[in-house]
Amino acid sequence: MNEIVIKQNIVPNVWLMGIYSPQVAKKAKPGQFVILRVTETGERIPLTIADFDSDKGIVFIIFQVVGKTTSILSTLNIGDSIADFVGPLGMPYEQDSNDKSYLFIAGGLGIPAIYSKVKMLHSQGKDIEIIVGGRSKENIFFEEELRKYCSSLYISTNDGSYGQKGLVTDILTQLLENGKRYDEIFAVGPVLMMKAVVDITKKYGIKTLVSLNPIMVDGTGMCGGCRVKIGNEIKFACVDGPIFNGFEVDFDGLMKRNSYYQDLENLSYKEHKCKIGLGE
Amino acid sequence: MQNWIGGIEKLEVLKRVSIKEQEPEKRVNNFDEVCLGYSSDEAVQEALRCLECKNAPCIKGCPVEVKIPEFIRLIKEKKFKESYLKILETNLLPAICGRVCPQETQCEKNCVRGIKGEPIAIGKLERFVADWFRQNCEFEFEKPESNGKKVAIIGSGPAGLSCASSLAKLGYEVVIFEAFHKLGGVLYYGIPEFRLPKEVVEWEIENLKKMGVEFRTNMVFGKTFDLEDLKQEGFEAVFISSGAGLPNFLNIEGELLNGIYSANEFLTRVNLMKAYKFPEYDTPIKLGKKVGVIGGGNVAMDAARVARRLGSEVYILYRRTEAEMPARKEEIDHAKEEGIKILELVSPVRFMGDETGHVRALELVKMQLSQPDSSGRRSVKPIDGSNFIFEADNFIVAIGQSPNPLVKKAIPELELNPNGSIKVNENLMTNVEGVFAGGDIVTGAATVILAMGMGKKAAENIDKYIMCS
Numbered sequence: 001m002n003e004i005v006i007k008q009n010i011v012p013n014v015w016l017m018g019i020y021s022p023q024v025a026k027k028a029k030p031g032q033f034v035i036l037r038v039t040e041t042g043e044r045i046p047l048t049i050a051d052f053d054s055d056k057g058i059v060f061i062i063f064q065v066v067g068k069t070t071s072i073l074s075t076l077n078i079g080d081s082i083a084d085f086v087g088p089l090g091m092p093y094e095q096d097s098n099d100k101s102y103l104f105i106a107g108g109l110g111i112p113a114i115y116s117k118v119k120m121l122h123s124q125g126k127d128i129e130i131i132v133g134g135r136s137k138e139n140i141f142f143e144e145e146l147r148k149y150c151s152s153l154y155i156s157t158n159d160g161s162y163g164q165k166g167l168v169t170d171i172l173t174q175l176l177e178n179g180k181r182y183d184e185i186f187a188v189g190p191v192l193m194m195k196a197v198v199d200i201t202k203k204y205g206i207k208t209l210v211s212l213n214p215i216m217v218d219g220t221g222m223c224g225g226c227r228v229k230i231g232n233e234i235k236f237a238c239v240d241g242p243i244f245n246g247f248e249v250d251f252d253g254l255m256k257r258n259s260y261y262q263d264l265e266n267l268s269y270k271e272h273k274c275k276i277g278l279g280e
Numbered sequence: 281m282q283n284w285i286g287g288i289e290k291l292e293v294l295k296r297v298s299i300k301e302q303e304p305e306k307r308v309n310n311f312d313e314v315c316l317g318y319s320s321d322e323a324v325q326e327a328l329r330c331l332e333c334k335n336a337p338c339i340k341g342c343p344v345e346v347k348i349p350e351f352i353r354l355i356k357e358k359k360f361k362e363s364y365l366k367i368l369e370t371n372l373l374p375a376i377c378g379r380v381c382p383q384e385t386q387c388e389k390n391c392v393r394g395i396k397g398e399p400i401a402i403g404k405l406e407r408f409v410a411d412w413f414r415q416n417c418e419f420e421f422e423k424p425e426s427n428g429k430k431v432a433i434i435g436s437g438p439a440g441l442s443c444a445s446s447l448a449k450l451g452y453e454v455v456i457f458e459a460f461h462k463l464g465g466v467l468y469y470g471i472p473e474f475r476l477p478k479e480v481v482e483w484e485i486e487n488l489k490k491m492g493v494e495f496r497t498n499m500v501f502g503k504t505f506d507l508e509d510l511k512q513e514g515f516e517a518v519f520i521s522s523g524a525g526l527p528n529f530l531n532i533e534g535e536l537l538n539g540i541y542s543a544n545e546f547l548t549r550v551n552l553m554k555a556y557k558f559p560e561y562d563t564p565i566k567l568g569k570k571v572g573v574i575g576g577g578n579v580a581m582d583a584a585r586v587a588r589r590l591g592s593e594v595y596i597l598y599r600r601t602e603a604e605m606p607a608r609k610e611e612i613d614h615a616k617e618e619g620i621k622i623l624e625l626v627s628p629v630r631f632m633g634d635e636t637g638h639v640r641a642l643e644l645v646k647m648q649l650s651q652p653d654s655s656g657r658r659s660v661k662p663i664d665g666s667n668f669i670f671e672a673d674n675f676i677v678a679i680g681q682s683p684n685p686l687v688k689k690a691i692p693e694l695e696l697n698p699n700g701s702i703k704v705n706e707n708l709m710t711n712v713e714g715v716f717a718g719g720d721i722v723t724g725a726a727t728v729i730l731a732m733g734m735g736k737k738a739a740e741n742i743d744k745y746i747m748c749s
Binding site: 023024027037041042043044068069083084085086087088089217218220221222223224225227228229234236239250253256257259260261264265267268271 | 459460461497498499500503504505523525526527529531535536537538539541542544545548549553554558559560561562563564566636637684685686
């Protein structure tokens with residue numbers, strides 16, 4: 001169980017893994033996530049389900065090496081198993097059946113988070129456009145895969161090394177200023193990016209969904225660590241989300257909460273690197 | 281025996297044999313168990329105080345009706361193994377109940393010895409024989425012939441474990457599904473090691489495995505699997521004991537600030553994820569010099585005492601007075617011995633933070649108690665203009681839980697009470713055929729023994745249901 005059956009390095013520091021977990025693969029739907037624990041002393045971290053193959057019992061995750069857990073995970077190989085793999089968690093993505101045109105906006109690790117939704121909508125004959133963005137050319141991935149399912153794919157990089165120089169929101173602004181309209185916009189990526197997208201789409205009154213990734217422990221609603229303010233209510237991203245109406249999200253609060261353990265996580269990662277001989 | 285008791289000093293009969301505990305100064309620096317338990321001699325001495333009342337009022341106070349005078353008589357006779365087996369006839373988890381049951385409001389409350397002196401230390405004696413057995417005997421179980429019927433249990437907490445044990449004894453094939461990676465539910469993630477060592481919980485679970493109970497971890501009911509899946513796998517009945525659920529918050533300003541934990545998150549990080557061993561374990565926890573714990577139940581006491589052990593100065597903030605606290609007296613006493621201070625009659629108004637989004641203080645309002653109403657409960661109301669600021673680095677909110685919404689997703693037709701808990705009839709069956717429920721998901725946050733009592737009762741009714749249908 002939880003055996004790694006596929007491992008691919010997509011771009012530097014970003015890995016795709018296929019985990020054999022028939023029970024999760026059988027129930028998975030676009031928009032959901034898993035919680036995994038790599039080792040016995042490891043922490044529980046949430047990761048988006050990038051894709052799944054119910055017949056083969058495989059769940060695909062894509063992760064960037066940012067800390068100790070993802071670092072250890074990246075060193076495992078095909079045939080290795082991870083300690084725990086729980087899911088599918090969270091509410092699946094639900095689209096309004098009247099909606100016809102969609103714009104997806106994904107930054108960095110948000111790219112895999114839109115993949116299964118895009119595929120599903122495409123199979124229903126919806127019109128889909130996509131903007132992906134990253135710091136540099138090497139942060140843009142899955143381009144060919146996404147192109148198969150959309151009518152237009154726009155790319156931006158901060159340093160201009162690929163696509164249009166600038167931010168995803170620059171492209172968004174241009175599209176909207178040129179008169180483009182969508183029934184729904186879905187943005188996934190860094191909190192700052194999602195906030196910037198919502199600031200723009202609010203002005204145009206276009207329904208905008210975002211997928212949040214707050215700090216989580218159990219992922220089943222028990223601990224309350226993933227609470228976010230949505231409108232005037234406290235919601236738990238793990239059972240009420242992770243997808244919310246972007247206009248109602250308290251992004252500033254979310255950003256602060258997400259940074260709470262940053263110093264300890266850095267410390268833990270640094271110690272880990274020292275131990276395996278990669279010390280700084 | 282009676283004559284012998286009559287012969288010793290009256291004072292000795294009035295007072296219970298005192299029990300050794302780790303010194304407060306020492307124990308605030310470790311997570312080892314506070315209570316060290318009776319020695320064999322001490323246990324026998326304490327047992328000798330028991331009058332073995334014919335009508336046994338103590339039994340009436342016990343939710344699972346442990347045969348108290350009988351197990352205590354066996355201690356008097358130094359038949360510790362037999363004593364343990366006697367308890368086991370009605371209570372599957374004596375080592376756990378002996379530690380976490382609120383005996384003072386149950387069995388010991390009714391003890392005749394308590395009228396003039398101190399009641400018999402029933403809980404401590406229960407714990408003694410359970411520990412003695414664990415250290416000296418092998419758990420043996422003659423597996424009954426399988427009746428070929430399968431029952432699924434959702435959740436491996438006290439209700440689920442006790443239901444599983446009762447059903448296994450009757451020959452059922454029992455599978456327990458647990459959402460976490462560790463078994464035991466609240467016994468594992470909630471109750472800290474210094475009150476209930478993990479090895480005790482693990483030992484009890486190993487015994488269940490020996491009884492043939494199967495455990496499947498990382499299985500979230502309503503997500504990983506649902507009722508339909510269970511039916512397809514041939515389960516003829518389901519017992520839902522998934523626990524209390526989502527932590528309640530105060531719904532006041534500033535509650536999303538960093539440094540404010542729900543008791544569930546705080547205890548889970550420490551007990552389950554071993555954050556106190558960070559960075560050896562990867563899950564972090566952050567706690568400053570001064571911590572305020574909001575609430576007055578056992579969970580609040582546990583959180584406060586864990587915070588104390590992580591090195592903080594801890595205050596419990598409670599809206600009534602210590603006398604009204606729902607926590608066990610022993611836990612309150614232990615907390616106070618450990619230097620935890622209690623601020624009575626205060627209610628939170630709003631949290632205040634700094635520019636980084638971290639909490640720094642809580643505005644409190646002083647409360648006053650009214651006369652008891654017809655139910656005997658005294659209500660509280662705020663005193664206008666008595667607001668003041670309580671500064672602290674962290675706050676832990678321990679004000680109860682609300683039912684988890686996931687169960688409803690696993691069984692959409694399931695009928696709930698207005699507060700979201702599962703509605704059951706007198707047989708603990710829900711409105712859905714073959715689906716039973718018990719423990720905190722039905723009662724709201726309650727005690728281990730109450731949950732166990734419901735697990736046992738559910739097992740009896742599940743047996744009737746399956747055998748009659």
